[in-house]
Amino acid sequence: MAFAINSAMKCTKFTSVLVRQCSGGTLLSGVTKNAATMASSADLRPTAPAGGQNGLSKSVFISQSRDIFTNLALEDWMYKNFDFTDHHIMLLWRNDPCVVIGRHQNPWVETDTELLDRKNVKMARRNSGGGTVYHDPGNLNITFFSPKSRYNRKQNLEILANTLEKQWNLRPEINKKEDLIIDEKYKISGTASKLGRPNAYHHCTLLVNVEKADLKSSLLKNEKLMIKTNATSSVPAPTINLSEIHSGITMDALIAAVGWQYMKTDDLTNEDKGWGQVQKQKGFQMINPSEEWFPGIEKIRDEFASWEWRYGKTPKFEVSRSYDIGWGLMDISMTVESGVIQEVYLVCPDGVSWGGMTGKIPVATSVINQRFSQESFILVERALKTHKFHMSEPSNRRHAAHG
């Protein structure tokens, strides 16, 4: 993805812009008061602490957008433009219903793309690795930004686990995949990262009160498609909402608790230094991911929402569907590169011919060089009607074909 943004802004200057605007933030009444207070105190100290061992400060940004493409663009903008050397940031964001696949995944393997369209669930591709997740406003996304040299996924997850333990007496564990697990089995959080230079981020989900029926149905696959690919595959896991475990865990309460715990933690030593540590931080800030605040963000959003990024970035694959033609199963098979159909083959069962040909037959159809979709198969089916299927060796093959 070629994001060209020239206007890198200095964080300190940026903070004062945020402070003016965030005092009117109304996303979370419980937090807004704190955000305003913290932001004002940051405003009184407009110069960021100078570098050095003790110069690291932290902020909690809360995005006011619920649009997945906008939030991915905000995350990318910060990753590409911020200087996190003396200022670590935790970005909290939520989305309207959407399915988010990993950078190197195949949307047709992970989801039923037509079903998602019908249900009005957006399909997005993120820049980090890993598997497919479902988001709705009951899911909190947390991005930890730092310089690449201080990237520490385990430490971030420990902040979340500590929050849940201190506030609600839960004991989540960090498993091998660095998911957060409750009761040895149920996943409450999935993790992925993007590492570059000079910056890196680790982001994760936290299920608070997601519509579980929608989560399940949005991750259903189209069983008719058989896909051969090297794309990264997802690892399904049973999930549980935090609100099911403890009724006191609401979205607002969680955002506040996670934010404060982040600010109490000294990232250089990974110690919880309590409220004294919070004095060093810049506090909560409501973020409006608009062009005015983040010049160039609209363009990035458009790229995230584009077909070229969402589907075109799919690793090359071969997809086929089987049809029962009475004499056995016939396959239509397509090779797809950059989301575009390269070749179409018909694979006849033994003893069956089509247009005088047998076995694997290349088909010239109008779908070649077109964007692949589930509908491509219907167009090929139509094209196949130009010729009829015949039994080429009826006497000795018939029983095999029927078997």
Add this chain to the structure above:
Amino acid sequence: MVAVSLCRVIFPRFYSLSCRTVQRSSAGRRSISTGSPNFAAASQIGRVYTDKHEWVEVSAEDSTVATVGISHYAQEALGDVVFAQLPSVGAEIKQHDEVGALESVKAASELYSPVSGKVVQVNTEVENSPGLINKACYTQGWLFKILLSNSDELKSLMDEDAYKKFVSSSDH
């Protein structure tokens, strides 16, 4: 190559893996090789490294073409690579450009080109079996070959000894 900050990896183990190294002395004459003497004679510059943990090796037959991969340190820090996104053949790339990504368990790490030039070949075996990067990062696990447009760029990279020191000295 990136993704190596939090891993406290033990280095001495991979010293033995890099056996065909030619060290350039300041006089440019003396070459020290711990591997095949023929190879050392054929190549002016052995495998050299970037601070982002990619390696470059100029072909013994054709000094205008170089092979690029990631170091042992990088592959160990990344863990099992599950997907390799490599540049396209024919792409013109500049030194330090982001040219692809390697995905290991849940982290997508950007891949930067250590040199400028035109991509002439990519390792399709690695695309099909990314685990080769872990198994043999200096041999079968190479990533792409590039027709160098400025071989002077190689001079700014680290030789084996300098890279060893770099890896063991600092926190990346």
